[in-house]
Amino acid sequence: xxxxxxxxxxxxxxxxMIVVPDKSGQTDIIGKMTDRxxxxxxxxxxxxxVPAPRMDEIRKVIKFNIDAYIAKNSNAILRIHNEVKKLxxxxxxxxxxxxxxxxxxxxxxxxxxxxxSVLIAYFRFPGYF
Numbered sequence: 001x002x003x004x005x006x007x008x009x010x011x012x013x014x015x016x017m018i019v020v021p022d023k024s025g026q027t028d029i030i031g032k033m034t035d036r037x038x039x040x041x042x043x044x045x046x047x048x049x050v051p052a053p054r055m056d057e058i059r060k061v062i063k064f065n066i067d068a069y070i071a072k073n074s075n076a077i078l079r080i081h082n083e084v085k086k087l088x089x090x091x092x093x094x095x096x097x098x099x100x101x102x103x104x105x106x107x108x109x110x111x112x113x114x115x116x117s118v119l120i121a122y123f124r125f126p127g128y129f
């Protein structure tokens with residue numbers, strides 16, 4: 001938890017993977033942990049790796065702020081890999097969207113200033129137009 005609470009660079013994508021044990025008495029601890037994670041780092045992706053028989057129980061207890069529930073079986077590693085790739089891609093898309101919007105605002109400002117300067121020049125120096 002200490003690692004997640006530290007401020008990170010804005011370029012980094014945070015992903016937390018939590019493995020739920022086979023014992024059935026620890027669902028409250030997992031719920032508190034995911035709640036605390038979502039409060040301290042709301043942009044972090046949370047992946048729960050759950051034993052297959054307990055999947056429905058865990059989904060009922062922990063409903064919010066979980067990006068993926070992955071069953072612990074033979075193809076869990078492939079599913080984890082795909083989910084991590086998806087979360088990193090979403091993060092990169094958001095970063096590029098912010099950069100694009102900033103560039104568009106700068107371009108729009110430049111166009112408005114150019115149009116205003118041409119308009120002022122038109123009224124100030126009508127002989128040139």
